Amino acid sequence: MSNKTIPTKLLLTENELPKCWYNMNAVLPEKHDPALNPATLRPCTVEEFKGPFCDELAEQEFNVTDEFIPIPEEVRDFYKMIRPSPLIRAYCLEKALGTPAEIYYKFEGNNTSGSHKLNSAIAQAYYAKKQGLTSLTTETGAGQWGTALSMACAFFGLDLTVYMVKVSAEQKPFRKTVMETYGAKVIPSPSTTTEIGKKILAEDPDTNGSLGCAISEALELAMKTPKCKYVLGSALDHVLLHQSIIGLETKTALEKYDIEPDILISCIGGGSNFGGLIAPFIKDKINGKAKYDIIAVEPASCPSLTRGKYAYDFGDTGKMTPLLKMYTLGNGFVPSANHAGGLRYHGMNPIISKLYHDGYISVNSVEQTRVFEAAVQFAKTEGILPAPESSHTIRAVIDQALKCKETGEKKKIVFCLSGTGYFDLKAYEQYNNKTMNDYIPTDEDLAKGFATIPDIPQNK
Numbered sequence: 001m002s003n004k005t006i007p008t009k010l011l012l013t014e015n016e017l018p019k020c021w022y023n024m025n026a027v028l029p030e031k032h033d034p035a036l037n038p039a040t041l042r043p044c045t046v047e048e049f050k051g052p053f054c055d056e057l058a059e060q061e062f063n064v065t066d067e068f069i070p071i072p073e074e075v076r077d078f079y080k081m082i083r084p085s086p087l088i089r090a091y092c093l094e095k096a097l098g099t100p101a102e103i104y105y106k107f108e109g110n111n112t113s114g115s116h117k118l119n120s121a122i123a124q125a126y127y128a129k130k131q132g133l134t135s136l137t138t139e140t141g142a143g144q145w146g147t148a149l150s151m152a153c154a155f156f157g158l159d160l161t162v163y164m165v166k167v168s169a170e171q172k173p174f175r176k177t178v179m180e181t182y183g184a185k186v187i188p189s190p191s192t193t194t195e196i197g198k199k200i201l202a203e204d205p206d207t208n209g210s211l212g213c214a215i216s217e218a219l220e221l222a223m224k225t226p227k228c229k230y231v232l233g234s235a236l237d238h239v240l241l242h243q244s245i246i247g248l249e250t251k252t253a254l255e256k257y258d259i260e261p262d263i264l265i266s267c268i269g270g271g272s273n274f275g276g277l278i279a280p281f282i283k284d285k286i287n288g289k290a291k292y293d294i295i296a297v298e299p300a301s302c303p304s305l306t307r308g309k310y311a312y313d314f315g316d317t318g319k320m321t322p323l324l325k326m327y328t329l330g331n332g333f334v335p336s337a338n339h340a341g342g343l344r345y346h347g348m349n350p351i352i353s354k355l356y357h358d359g360y361i362s363v364n365s366v367e368q369t370r371v372f373e374a375a376v377q378f379a380k381t382e383g384i385l386p387a388p389e390s391s392h393t394i395r396a397v398i399d400q401a402l403k404c405k406e407t408g409e410k411k412k413i414v415f416c417l418s419g420t421g422y423f424d425l426k427a428y429e430q431y432n433n434k435t436m437n438d439y440i441p442t443d444e445d446l447a448k449g450f451a452t453i454p455d456i457p458q459n460k
């Protein structure tokens with residue numbers, strides 16, 4: 001198909017909505033190291049996972065055999081309201097950059113949560129309801145996950161308590177209002193509603209809070225509440241499974257329009273939008289059949305992959321989760337008040353960590369002011385105000401496109417525009433006022449975080 005025939009929106013029909021999710025764990029050449037029970041240091045069993053998590057989600061977490069897992073009809077019916085999401089050719093951005101590269105973005109921000117998070121939230125709430133639970137707890141960093149889960153719980157009639165990282169709650173008060181409108185109870189974290197929250201506050205009353213700390217609080221509440229489980233918006237393998245809908249649709253659309261990508265790229269917080277985008281592409285990459293590069297983008301302020309250690313660590317500050325083998329800055333690492341709340345996580349999903357460790361993907365790290373410069377350029381040309389998280393991706397995409405301008409290469413760059421930035425206006429205001437700063441942790445800052453990684457034989 002010649003270039004000119006590629007429309008701006010590469011749309012799919014409802015019939016082309018995937019019927020199954022894609023499970024990367026079934027195709028990894030070497031499985032990632034299993035989660036460990038911190039008490040015994042033995043691999044966790046699926047039964048142990050069913051303590052804090054919903055049964056079906058625990059089963060999915062342990063599924064390393066089924067490449068395709070059917071999407072329940074009720075979840076698929078919900079997806080139909082917001083999906084298939086458009087894959088958009090960024091003609092206007094290309095023109096503004098004067099690049100010969102072709103840029104395509106999968107837009108996941110077209111729902112009230114303003115992000116891809118609803119793809120997993122709706123699945124998780126569905127399984128909780130099916131199991132007969134009455135309430136859920138969770139944490140939220142930037143607020144997108146909390147909003148998405150509030151929507152999903154409202155849809156299936158479940159109560160929800162959301163621990164929101166304190167700095168985000170202060171920066172984005174209206175996020176709280178949206179969640180409350182959907183019926184959720186929102187508590188800034190750390191709080192005095194949990195033992196771990198009280199302990200963290202006693203140690204550091206002025207803390208900004210962190211995702212790791214909010215996770216501990218949400219877990220603690222779930223464990224002491226009947227018919228209540230804890231759900232997580234990123235980092236675990238079953239979340240990436242649900243997000244594979246992003247990549248599956250992208251792949252179908254690219255094939256439909258006969259486009260072979262050269263670069264797949266997206267930002268990583270816990271790894272879910274990136275993992276979702278690359279899921280159906282990873283098999284060819286592993287087999288050596290693919291010609292594309294896969295690039296993850298992380299903030300220089302929270303550099304889990306580029307500067308972290310590959311080790312067993314807790315997913316939370318309170319050391320309540322199983323130990324996961326992942327790239328980590330240490331469960332005690334508290335990132336600076338970077339605006340990309342969704343990327344302020346000390347760890348990384350184990351599949352993504354393994355793929356990085358084995359050399360299948362590469363990573364870019366980008367600084368905040370350059371990220372917002374890219375965000376504004378994108379907003380002015382493509383008509384969407386991007387989320388700060390997604391703007392990390394845009395920064396890296398623009399850099400790639402400018403490189404093509406120098407070399408004359410017509411690379412086809414595909415990225416996930418994971419969300420919109422309408423609740424991040426404080427950050428945009430600071431960028432516009434030139435009061436934004438780029439805090440990059442020093443080696444000493446990182447050493448403090450690394451000291452909190454457990455000293456166990458598996459990490460020797």
Ligand SMILES: *Cc1c(COP(=O)(O)O)cnc(C)c1O
Nearest residue numbers: 234269270271272273342389419
């Ligand atoms: C949460 C979030 C991210 C980062 O989380 P991942 O799990 O790594 O995808 C990125 N973009 C947006 C818009 C988000 O809400």
